[in-house]
Amino acid sequence: MKADFRALKQELRQRIVQGIWPPGTLLPNEVDLAAEFSCARATVNRAMRELAEEGLVERKRKAGTRVRQAPLRQARFSIPLVRQEIEAQGAAYRYALVRREEQDAPDWLRARLGLGLGARVLHLICMHYADGNPYQLEDRWINLEALPDAAGADFAATGPNEWLVEAVPFSDAEISFSALAADPETARYLSCTAGDALFMAERSTWWEEQAITYVRLKFQRGYRMTTRY
Amino acid sequence: MKADFRALKQELRQRIVQGIWPPGTLLPNEVDLAAEFSCARATVNRAMRELAEEGLVERKRKAGTRVRQAPLRQARFSIPLVRQEIEAQGAAYRYALVRREEQDAPDWLRARLGLGLGARVLHLICMHYADGNPYQLEDRWINLEALPDAAGADFAATGPNEWLVEAVPFSDAEISFSALAADPETARYLSCTAGDALFMAERSTWWEEQAITYVRLKFQRGYRMTTRY
DNA sequence: AAGTGGTCTAGACCACATT
């Protein structure tokens, strides 16, 4: 029974999923599986390694490979740029800059991003529309110490998101999702009622240990973030 | 310069992140990189493959490997069992069954899960507490055709989640997150005010193409789901 | 002390997409 690593992985997955190897089972070692499937150990290793990455099995040297008791449930979300998200739905994208202000970083922001006293930031409020309907309210703070160029950038035509991707393409981020009630101003922008439940994403971004930006994205009522796993 | 695949990956990542290889750049091919780093091509392949999985580069046969224009933003969330999530915070976990009813599946549920006319389901409402405080309201529907055993199970002591993990350990799922306003009954259970903005997760689960369960998880006010990427 | 997975090597063949 010759097998490439995909077929092998699929076969092992079947044995686990269908209960032939129930949770807790110790799987045969790599050498034995290589013999059973007439392939090299490296091939078995690749298949098993990927199953481990997916959370289906747990591997330990000397202890061997076991089927996980509680399957590790993990989901992957892709986080597109708003423009792409909207255009992917076949809707027309429109952007508007609502407010733009250079100021001292408020205390909560300095704490969150680890900025020093008297740090200057650029505060932007922007709207993103899909087919003319409010889609997302973007409340963004950019660390001017890390990105002095931002002070000279005009965000009237292009959103800060796309500007930032150009300026700092690769970075580390912490993201979180929550629900919040719309305050009156947000409600006006998103054409909803004050107190409406909105989905919010927050993201803090760093590059080389230096804080770049913090943003709150408040979505239209009824927004859902979906994935499969 | 000898290198294991981790060191190699880190070095390549640095060149990308620091702008030595800006977005769009065509990277050297695997053979050349293997020569530069004095290692086997398989080692280069592993490093590059992982960078591709992370969305940093894009690989095509014959075309070579390029730095992605827009970094693929994707985040991974682990989806723990409520009990584990609560106990991981150092809080005491308590579970309570609120309601339990066997009934015909309502139309919206049949549509969502693809059930036939007259399908029977078990409807459960449960509460999960952390240190005595309401943490999560679980509104669950189980397809009795797929899991007849559920009818005989007593969910008074153990939550359906843990029972299901035993009965159907590995499955496919679709999950989505959204915000909703608390209805009066939900508000009573979660000790909040009707209309409060709550974070909700919904999950539909299948096993071998057959619908198993649909669940709505409404979280305490202020709940945040966080990750890094 | 011994068994397991983790990784590397050198070579090979193949599939694919571009030229």
Added chain:
DNA sequence: ATGTGGTCTAGACCACTTA
């Protein structure tokens, strides 16, 4: 037709963990 990544092989050595 050609160059690139994708994968497999057979062998080797090592690192970690448990018995």
